[in-house]
Amino acid sequence: MQVSVESLGTLERRVTFRLPADRLENQVGARLREIARGARIKGFRPGKVPTKVIEQRYGAQVRAEVLDELLREGFGQAVRENALQIAGSPRIEPAPEADGLSYVATFEVVPDFGEIDVARLQVIRHTAEVTDADIDAMIENLRLQRRGWQAVERPAQAGDAVEIETWSQADGERIPAEGTERGASVLGSGTMFPAVENALLGMSAGEERTVEVEFPADWRVPQFAGRKVQVHLKVVKVSEPVLPEVDAAFIRSFGVKSGELEQFRADIRTNLERELKGALMTRLRREVGEQLIAAYSHVELPPRLVENEARELARQAIEQARRQGRQVNPPADAHLEFMDAARKRVLVGLLVGEVARRNQLTLDPRRVTETLQLIASTYEEPQQVIELYRNDPQLMAGLQARVMEEQVIDWIADRAQHTEQKLSFGEAIRL
Numbered sequence: 001m002q003v004s005v006e007s008l009g010t011l012e013r014r015v016t017f018r019l020p021a022d023r024l025e026n027q028v029g030a031r032l033r034e035i036a037r038g039a040r041i042k043g044f045r046p047g048k049v050p051t052k053v054i055e056q057r058y059g060a061q062v063r064a065e066v067l068d069e070l071l072r073e074g075f076g077q078a079v080r081e082n083a084l085q086i087a088g089s090p091r092i093e094p095a096p097e098a099d100g101l102s103y104v105a106t107f108e109v110v111p112d113f114g115e116i117d118v119a120r121l122q123v124i125r126h127t128a129e130v131t132d133a134d135i136d137a138m139i140e141n142l143r144l145q146r147r148g149w150q151a152v153e154r155p156a157q158a159g160d161a162v163e164i165e166t167w168s169q170a171d172g173e174r175i176p177a178e179g180t181e182r183g184a185s186v187l188g189s190g191t192m193f194p195a196v197e198n199a200l201l202g203m204s205a206g207e208e209r210t211v212e213v214e215f216p217a218d219w220r221v222p223q224f225a226g227r228k229v230q231v232h233l234k235v236v237k238v239s240e241p242v243l244p245e246v247d248a249a250f251i252r253s254f255g256v257k258s259g260e261l262e263q264f265r266a267d268i269r270t271n272l273e274r275e276l277k278g279a280l281m282t283r284l285r286r287e288v289g290e291q292l293i294a295a296y297s298h299v300e301l302p303p304r305l306v307e308n309e310a311r312e313l314a315r316q317a318i319e320q321a322r323r324q325g326r327q328v329n330p331p332a333d334a335h336l337e338f339m340d341a342a343r344k345r346v347l348v349g350l351l352v353g354e355v356a357r358r359n360q361l362t363l364d365p366r367r368v369t370e371t372l373q374l375i376a377s378t379y380e381e382p383q384q385v386i387e388l389y390r391n392d393p394q395l396m397a398g399l400q401a402r403v404m405e406e407q408v409i410d411w412i413a414d415r416a417q418h419t420e421q422k423l424s425f426g427e428a429i430r431l
Contacts, residue, residue: 008106009089011302015105016095017078019070024101032058059376075105085110085357087350088305108302110350115356121291121416124282128428130272137244138268142254149187149239156186156238162200163237170229175221180234196231208234220325257381272425274374279429281406288409289348289417301346310335310342352408359391361408370405375399 006014036054037047044053071092079086087375088108144178149161157164165180175181185192187200199211210232244250248259314335321328335342355361372389376382389395 003081005078005082005084010300011108011111012304013107013109015078015082015084015107016102016257017073017074017105018102018377019067019074021101023062024066024070027070028059028063031066035062035424036254039071048342049161055135056071073096074103076318077257078105085354087111087302088308090111095194096131098213101360108305110354111299111301112355113296113299113351116351116355118355118415119175119417121288121295121412123284123287123291123413123416123418125287125418126280126421126428127399128423128425129275130269134272134425135265139265143246143250144241144242146244146250146253147241148244150242151205151430152238152239152240153204155204156187156200156235158201159241160237161186161241161273162203162240163239164200165234165236166232168224168229168231170224170227173224181425182236187399193409196233199231199233200235203233203235203238205235206239208232210318217326218326220327222327225327245407272375273377276428277374279431281409282431285405285409288412288416289344292351292412293344296347297350299347301350306339306346307335311336311418313338313342313345355410356404359411360406361411363400364407367407368400373401 003017004380008014020354030052035058036051037051039049039054040046041049041057044050047048052249074089075092078084079429087108090105092103092105095104099248101122136152152160161184163182163184165182167180168175184195185200187197190197192200193213193215195211195213199209203209209232212228213231215221215226219225224413246261246264252259253263254264254265254374280352314337317329317338318330318334372386373382375389376385379385389399
């Protein structure tokens with residue numbers, strides 16, 4: 001295969017290559033003949049469909065599939081033959097004024113990091129363990145989740161459920177236009193706007209109050225966004241929580257068939273240890289990442305890769321804001337405020353990849369299996385989740401990438417200068 005490589009800049013390359021015409025036609029023909037042997041088309045006996053009919057119906061699709069496979073194979077061969085380290089995805093297009101089999105791939109390459117001496121890094125490795133007190137606290141949280149409510153006559157306090165009727169007004173604009181809106185909230189849960197929630201503290205059933213609230217510019221109610229609003233509140237009912245006993249029925253409701261407290265606590269410990277393991281890995285990933293950034297921030301990075309990462313971070317932020325009910329009208333250059341974060345993520349990602357390549361680190365299948373089992377154990381039907389991953393190449397690829405990154409992070413941390421810092425379970429999971 002004829003290949004030419006050009007440098008378009010420090011980190012940008014252009015590869016021109018030509019696909020073998022005979023191989024393209026041979027593979028297309030072979031695949032069409034295979035389809036013909038099993039094709040069922042009205043008016044023809046199975047296996048007797050004329051070649052011309054098969055070509056008319058399936059030719060374009062088959063040719064496109066074969067061409068895509070040969071393109072990926074051809075580009076991969078060109079990369080290997082020229083010892084190129086690709087950063088990001090290539091842009092492959094037909095070569096101008098070509099006969100249809102010559103292509104141009106434009107892409108960025110991994111920068112030259114020089115010597116990557118992880119022994120110079122200084123990493124804090126956090127440790128923590130699950131204690132009986134942590135299990136007790138989780139059981140209390142589970143009791144709160146299953147709490148009932150009992151109406152009271154006293155003023156509302158933190159932890160109470162309050163049913164209210166409201167209407168709001170700003171400069172003559174009233175919502176709702178007539179009547180009131182009804183709602184309920186647990187005081188202290190943070191589900192209501194803070195100024196409104198604070199106004200409800202100390203109010204009793206039947207009491208009314210008006211409070212002036214200044215809503216933020218991105219408030220979910222457009223009419224009140226960025227304005228001072230008079231919010232009228234009427235408390236309809238105040239209820240205090242009633243927590244269930246930790247008896248056999250309560251325990252069985254969480255899937256512990258025996259209803260035994262000892263088994264319940266053992267299951268909770270397993271779940272908390274799984275959560276703790278993930279939190280400690282997140283902390284270690286952040287520690288190692290910060291050290292790598294500090295040591296290699298001077299290295300020039302592929303600009304297109306950084307921009308693409310910034311655009312993805314902006315997209316995620318916008319999507320999260322919309323899920324939270326906030327109005328978002330991002331400008332075309334919204335990604336610019338994410339460029340610094342994108343540079344750091346790209347730098348760490350490329351360095352982790354280079355460490356793995358230079359030290360010939362390979363994916364540990366046992367660790368993939370363990371991680372998959374941990375993920376699946378959080379669902380009611382773990383085996384179905386395992387099968388879902390095994391039958392979905394995209395899901396499995398994402399899992400493998402995550403595990404490989406964790407392996408490299410561990411490898412770096414083990415060889416870096418590190419000190420241990422003990423945390424409580426609560427401190428460890430507050431990332």
